[in-house]
Amino acid sequence: MSIKRVRLEGVAVQPTIASILELVNVNKSFGGLVAVQDVNLQIRPKEIVSIIGPNGAGKTTVFNLITGIYRPTSGDIRLQGKSLVGLKPDQVLVRGIARTFQNIRLFNNMTVLENVLVGQHTQLKASVLDSLLRTPRVLHEEAEARKRALDLLGFFGSALIERQEEYAINLSYADRRRVEIARALAAKPQLLLLDEPTAGMNEAETLEAVKYVRRLRDEIGLTILLIEHKLTVTMGISDRIAVLDYGRKIAEGLPDEIRRDERVIAAYLGKPTTSDQNTHE
Ligand SMILES: Nc1ncnc2c1ncn2[C@@H]1O[C@H](COP(=O)(O)OP(=O)(O)OP(=O)(O)O)[C@@H](O)[C@H]1O
Ligand SMILES: [Mg+2]
Structure with missing residues (x-):
């Protein structure tokens, strides 16, 4: 052949x-x-x-x-x-180009949701001043980011959405790998x-x-x-x-x-x- x-x-x-x-x-x-x-x-x-x-x-x-x-x-x-x-x-x-790592690299002392939010930092448009002043633009952007992070966790079913407030370190190995993919996807x-x-x-x-x-x-x-x-x-x-x-x-x-x-x-x-x-x- x-x-x-x-x-x-x-x-x-x-x-x-x-x-x-x-x-x-x-x-x-x-x-x-x-x-x-x-x-x-x-x-x-x-x-x-x-x-x-x-x-x-x-x-x-x-x-x-x-x-x-x-x-x-x-x-x-x-x-x-x-x-x-x-x-x-x-x-x-x-x-x-986004990636996941052979040795999972999540922030273990952050929640599942926060880990995915971190992945969206390349997408955010509000300035530092906006953030400090908590302008409507920032509040709107935060709400949208949160909604999108939950959507991304939902790609893997409801289990990770239910555990969104859990610290990453408490998740199973398989779930941590899933969260890492969700975080990678956050960068579109x-x-x-x-x-x-x-x-x-x-x-x-x-x-x-x-x-x-x-x-x-x-x-x-x-x-x-x-x-x-x-x-x-x-x-x-x-x-x-x-x-x-x-x-x-x-x-x-x-x-x-x-x-x-x-x-x-x-x-x-x-x-x-x-x-x-x-x-x-
Ligand atoms: N920063 C580095 N400094 C020196 N050598 C390195 C470095 N990174 C990788 N290497 C070496 O390069 C080679 C390839 O390593 P690499 O991690 O890419 O292998 P791999 O195919 O991913 O292996 P594995 O299946 O074990 O993950 C190895 O000999 C490794 O020791
Ligand atoms: Mg390797």
């Missing part, structure tokens, strides 16, 4: 208008360690694309490069044709990056997560790039899968192609990962 192989070295992929996000020959070194090497990747609007690979393969580093936490050592990252290189994380967020992204969205979840929660990731695309119209260790999730959910090993993209294709790719089997499927055993976050 034929595997859609990628050009691994040297040649930049021609930008296409159809891509929403493009990584062009992206490299990232940390001192002597090359964490990401010559990675090319194109994501089209409303695709669900997964990045898989063994621990330490460079998956999270790719997210950190896209979101401006790290700057590529070389190469380019473009959102709708415009380079993101050099932008700070909040600027990348304003451009339309077009592209959502999910770093191991089912890590730490049991089987039922994982199945539920698969459903809502699809709904994020189908109902909200988001494009989704996710890192995921559980193959049942990636194989079932992805339009395409890219496989990283030691920082290089070793394969890319449809789930069925990836499942049968011998390099992938050797590099990844044959090796148990710590996340498969649920010990790794």
Whole structure:
């Protein structure tokens, strides 16, 4: 059978208008360690694309490069044709890329609702002076923000709305992952990056997560790039899968192609990962 192989070295992929996000020959070194090497990747609007690979393969580093936490050592990252290189994380967020983290990053001593409200800060228009004076504009904006935050929590059913005043730290792991997605959505992204969205979840929660990731695309119209260790999730959910090993993209294709790719089997499927055993976050 034929595997859609990628050009691994040297040649930049021609930008296409159809891509929403493009990584062009992206490299990232940390001192002597090359964490990401010559990675090319194109994501089209409303695709669900997964990045898989063994621990330490460079998956999270790719997210950190896209979101401006790290700057590529070389190469380019473009959102709708415009380079993101050099932008700070909040600027990348304003451009339309939101993310969740492998190690959930909620404000544990803030409530569920407050955490989602924080995610809307890029959307607020009132000035600091408005805020200090509590002008009608501020009061109106706060009421709207609150309503919208509740709508976003409602994406996951009524459970989180009922727990809106609960401190984030008191939520289950699965609920905290949901709140983190709601917070990411608050910034009205077009592209959502999910770093191991089912890590730490049991089987039922994982199945539920698969459903809502699809709904994020189908109902909200988001494009989704996710890192995921559980193959049942990636194989079932992805339009395409890219496989990283030691920082290089070793394969890319449809789930069925990836499942049968011998390099992938050797590099990844044959090796148990710590996340498969649920010990790794
Ligand atoms: N800030 C950093 N400084 C030095 N090395 C780093 C840094 N961030 C990542 N690395 C290294 O880069 C490599 C890729 O790490 P990364 O976190 O991207 O892997 P990953 O594929 O997400 O792995 P996992 O499945 O364990 O989450 C690893 O060897 C890691 O130690
Ligand atoms: Mg990672």
